[in-house]
Amino acid sequence: MIKLDQISDSVWDYCTPIYEGHISIIKLKNKLVFIDSGREPITAKNVRLEAEKQFKLPAKQLILTHQHWDHVFGNQAFKDCEIISSKATLEDMKSYMTTYWTDENIAKMKEEEPETFADFRIVFPNITFEREYQITDEKITIEIYQGDGHSAGNSYIFIPEEKILITGDLLFSGMTPFFGDPNADIFTWLEVYQNMLDLSPKKIIPGHGEITDKGEILNQINYFERCINWMKKYIENGYLKEELDTRKDFPVLKSMDIEGFDELVKSSIRRTYDVVKEKLDG
């Protein structure tokens, strides 16, 4: 049973039981636009079917906020649609075929979760943009901005008429964010938060966690500033990157309730070391 939550006049959302992720739906006059496809093809398919039935409109476009697997593995449910992402997101997805998404890893995933991934295949975006993209109809505008920060090319979506912001993983609501991607940069990310605040969003659909508002952006700005200050002191005191895993006092927020979360946090801390060191070295 798929339950869609109404967020505004034109926006609905499905919150996934695993990872508290989001598949969002924007209802235009003649079509539906989806944002992110989640981690499971079957869930993506069911959300699409439910929305098409409920709104009596066809799905026509899927916008991908970014390339992490839990946002794009449902893509095959939208293979007849325009699938839109930033160019950098597509490039990263392609590079994953030889790193994370190898035949071997995909085979292992199918073996471990056969009901979920039996017919799984990777589906790439078929329309890409650089920096900005827009979809309009008579009533609303869907503005897409490439932000970077969480990963190369990740984007956020804003609907100015209804002041709804859909952030992808540029916002984790009420928990420690993941900033361990090899291209993550919390300095860039802080600039993105400023741009998001300038939009004055009324409601925010985050990448993970509950629907929220700009107060959560302020929380995350404060959190990143604490992370940066911690790391500056750590480096200035002459500690090495290799010693980071032994430290227990790096700032964290609430854990996401998933297996392997500690490893994600560790990779975020190591990545913070790199970006702060680079800043200090000028």
Ligand SMILES: [Zn+2]
């Ligand atoms: Zn992500």
